[in-house]
Amino acid sequence: MLPDHGPRAPQELSTRDHDLSFSALLPQSIDAVARGGIARSQAQLVPALRAVHQALLREFLTTGRGPRAAWVSRLALRHGLEPGPAVEALAHADLVHLNSAGHRVEIAYPLSAARSPHRVTIQDGPPLNAMCAIDALGIPLMAGTAATVVSRDPGTGRRIRVTRDRDGSWNWEPATTVVVLATTECAGPIAGACQHTEFHAAHDLGAHHLSGHPQRQGHVLTQDQALAIAKKEFGPLLGKASR
Secondary structure (H helix, E strand, O other): OOOOOOOOOOEOOOOOOOOOOHHHHOOOOEHHHHOOOHHHHHHOOOHHHHHHHHHHHHHHHHHOOOOEHHHHHHHHHHOOOOHHHHHHHHHHOOOEEEOOOOOEEEEEOOEEOOOOOOEEEEOOOOEEEEOOHHHHHHHHHHHOOOEEEEEEOOOOOOEEEEEEOOOOOEEEEOOOOEEEEEEEOOOEOOHHHHOOOEEEOOHHHHHHHHHOOOOEEEEEEOHHHHHHHHHHHHOOOOHHHHO
16 A cells, blocks of 8 residues: 555646556556556467457357356367466466356456446447446447446446447547546556546546545546547457457
């Protein structure tokens, strides 16, 4: 935890910032960030393991549930991989994590098997849980589909609804919605940042929330900035299907 020095103003980002990514904005103590982010971690996998990761994400998107470990093992074998080392490699890359019992996938960024405050419904698909606000935006970008994101401002409880249409246009309700990207400084998976990366109904509300929690490091992002990060981190994960 960072020392508590009292309220502070959040860092502002210029819209000219071209390096909008998890790796640029979150503490380097987050393992996946130190390696460059989600998309880069996937790109560094050997082709067979990358194919396993993509098939796992598609199964999660189709069913709305984390695949069982036995299903992942069979998938790995079909791609000529030993199941145990394949699952370990995906966890080491901070892309996929099983639940504590080791029976089912619990995390496959941007998807969560556990109920979260960020619910996403993609076109012709089941309701999904996103790990955080950026992940929620990343799900339709990864899937290449229309979608509806429903969340709440953690400070006011106000309902937030974000939709992506078939033509790729976005609509935000309320129109003043922003995203606070924040984390406490911690070691371990990037999931450590997810509980503090949330939608806020307006910039001043997000700034006030962040400045009131001095143990968190982060930024208030505009809608365009949040979408740019989501696209960079999750858009490439399913290849051509994510356009």
